[in-house]
Amino acid sequence: xxxxxxxxxxxxxxxxxxxxxxxxxxxxxxxxxxxxxxxxxxxxxxxxxxxxxxxxxxxxxxxxxxxxxxxxxxxxxxxxxxxxxxxxxxxxxxxxxxxxxxxxxxxxxxxxxxxxxxxxxxxxxxxxxxxxxxxxxxxxxxxxxxxxxxxxxxxxxxxxxxxxxxxxxxxxxxxxxxxxxxxxxxxxxxxxxxxxxxxxxxxxxxxxxxxxxxxxxxxxxxxxxxxxxx
Amino acid sequence: xxxxxxxxxxxxxxxxxxxxxxxxxxxxxxxxxxxxxxxxxxxxxxxxxxxxxxxxxxxxxxxxxxxxxxxxxxx
Numbered sequence: 600x601x602x603x604x605x606x607x608x609x610x611x612x613x614x615x616x617x618x619x620x621x622x623x624x625x626x627x628x629x630x631x632x633x634x635x636x637x638x639x640x641x642x643x644x645x646x647x648x649x650x651x652x653x654x655x656x657x658x659x660x661x662x663x664x665x666x667x668x669x670x671x672x673x674x675x676x677x678x679x680x681x682x683x684x685x686x687x688x689x690x691x692x693x694x695x696x697x698x699x700x701x702x703x704x705x706x707x708x709x710x711x712x713x714x715x716x717x718x719x720x721x722x723x724x725x726x727x728x729x730x731x732x733x734x735x736x737x738x739x740x741x742x743x744x745x746x747x748x749x750x751x752x753x754x755x756x757x758x759x760x761x762x763x764x765x766x767x768x769x770x771x772x773x774x775x776x777x778x779x780x781x782x783x784x785x786x787x788x789x790x791x792x793x794x795x796x797x798x799x800x801x802x803x804x805x806x807x808x809x810x811x812x813x814x815x816x817x818x819x820x821x822x823x824x825x826x827x828x829x
Numbered sequence: 830x831x832x833x834x835x836x837x838x839x840x841x842x843x844x845x846x847x848x849x850x851x852x853x854x855x856x857x858x859x860x861x862x863x864x865x866x867x868x869x870x871x872x873x874x875x876x877x878x879x880x881x882x883x884x885x886x887x888x889x890x891x892x893x894x895x896x897x898x899x900x901x902x903x904x
Contacts (some may be wrong), residue, residue, distance in 0.1 A: 662873045742869040760865050
């Protein structure tokens with residue numbers, strides 16, 4: 600049995616570092632059992648995209664009322680799996696006109712009570728409404744963001760298009776951080792609720808259904824430890 | 830015969846007016862969506878995604894207006 604994972608004793612790895620190091624293992628050509636490790640310091644999840652729910656140190660994200668020397672460490676959204684209900688609804692609604700058309704052509708129902716151009720306009724408008732539903736649902740997910748910075752925890756709530764609420768607390772006011780991950784789907788997709796209890800006016804922050812909750816509380820606890828030591 | 834044709838036409842006019850009212854209201858809703866997406870970009874801005882979100886929100890308004898005009902002319 601060849602040994603695949605042989606650690607390099609000369610290169611110590613920081614276990615508590617918030618950034619995950621990506622390690623490339625390159626087999627040597629002389630058939631030896633040793634493998635060569637090439638550590639990179641780039642975090643695994645540092646790039647944002649349209650479906651990103653967990654981002655460490657996103658370089659392209661900026662937020663309002665950023666403090667001096669404040670650095671964004673974590674950007675969190677609900678896990679993308681939580682979007683499945685509205686996606687299924689949209690697919691179902693999008694399938695209604697073709698199904699009605701098939702039923703009409705097979706003679707099971709009759710849709711001849713309106714002229715063709717009226718039907719065309721209604722169907723086009725119907726699809727515009729469905730697209731609007733998809734877009735607003737996506738925006739609601741996209742702008743419900745929790746941020747962890749080097750100085751604060753910020754919770755941005757955005758729901759029903761017209762409601763927005765931004766709450767922030769300093770790390771020094773954080774009293775306790777915990778997470779809950781209940782259910783099969785949450786365990787399979789590794790997401791859960793992170794609860795941050797504070798001594799501030801807003802007594803608790805809840806990051807709902809965020810990916811890798813264990814990692815999140817580790818990062819926040821590390822930050823609190825750093826603040827207490829400083 | 831004539832009465833039934835007039836009845837159908839009156840029904841179609843009602844459908845047209847209904848569609849115009851609903852599409853006008855929907856355009857107003859799309860304008861709110863566009864404004865809100867802009868407002869949220871002021872709160873948090875991601876340069877990689879904000880451009881496309883703006884484009885989608887704006888193109889929806891354009892399509893909504895196009896449907897309104899088409900309904901006004903064609904129907």
